[in-house]
Amino acid sequence: MTPWINFEPLYPGVIPPQPSTAEAAGLDAVANLDQRSVNVYVSGHNTITQTGPEIMLWQGWRAAIPLGFKARLPRGYEMQVRSRSGLALKKGLIVLNAPGTIDSDYPDEWMVILQNTSTDMVSVKHGERIAQLVLGTVQVLDWREGSVTKVSDRVGGFGSTGV
Secondary structure, three states: OOOOOEEEEOOOOOOOOEOOOOOOOOEEEEOOOOOOEEEEEEEOOEEEEEEOOEEEEOOOOEEEEEOOEEEEOOOOEEEEEEOOHHHHHHHOEEEOOOOEEEEOOOOOOOEEEEEEOOOOOEEEEOOOEEEEEEEEEOOOOOOOOOOOOOOOOOOOOOOOOOO
8 A cells, every 4th residue: 555645734725745747756845925924033043023925035034934734744754855946046045954854743834944045135925836845765773882893994084085
């Protein structure tokens, strides 16, 4: 039996993330901002509140953009949240913690953390495709204390391979 993702729209008209093409690896995540308040981080922990259907982000500003639904993934899966290449290139909007991870037991509304990396003010509009969601499998292993023996010729850490 093929597993499925349990999807619960929180607002009228919300549809689940969908691929843009038949062979797309990622599903397009759409901003759900219609008359919704969003905290925008303008510097450090300082925030302002903006109300949709459009959120404005100046250089360096970031916000958790709501998607308007909850979903539960089957055990053993995660959803990775990634930047859309066109949005990053054309507007400078990136998923700040990319790839972000949504765990299978996450219970609340799905959101995407966007940051404006451009020098211009950028808008995020209700219904705009803002990120890609890529499903992945997860295997959790136990950690056990023990000796870690050297099994390679590699020496050193950060930058030790010459990169």
